[in-house]
Amino acid sequence: MSWTDIGSLDEIPVRGARRVKTRAGCIALFRTDEDEVFATSATCAHRGGPLDEGIVHGRKVTCPLHNWVYSLESGEAQGADEGSIATYPVRIDAGRVLLDLSSLEAHAAA
Numbered sequence: 001m002s003w004t005d006i007g008s009l010d011e012i013p014v015r016g017a018r019r020v021k022t023r024a025g026c027i028a029l030f031r032t033d034e035d036e037v038f039a040t041s042a043t044c045a046h047r048g049g050p051l052d053e054g055i056v057h058g059r060k061v062t063c064p065l066h067n068w069v070y071s072l073e074s075g076e077a078q079g080a081d082e083g084s085i086a087t088y089p090v091r092i093d094a095g096r097v098l099l100d101l102s103s104l105e106a107h108a109a110a
Helices: 101-109
Strands: 003-008 016-022 025-031 037-041 055-057 060-062 069-071 090-093 096-100
Touching: 003 016, 025 096, 037 090, 096 101
Parallel strands: none
Antiparallel strands: 003 096, 016 025, 025 037, 055 060, 060 069, 090 096
């Protein structure tokens, strides 16, 4: 894995998100009540809605356009919705958010 420091945990609001631009495209970073951080595709699989503007609840995010709900862990749509979004390895080290950019670039190349 190729861990890259992309910012401070404090830059992501609790129960909120932050969009990050990379060479391979945009991703969304989500922070839960428990200070867990997840990285996913920044757009909804349904109609391309901006997931970083969605509502974070538990380990899920709801798209602001059509209320599709995704697991932040697996990227799978929840309930009656079918589809998924990409997820990426992310970790916290000393208050810094680290993203595995090699997995992001591998997704972009596929």
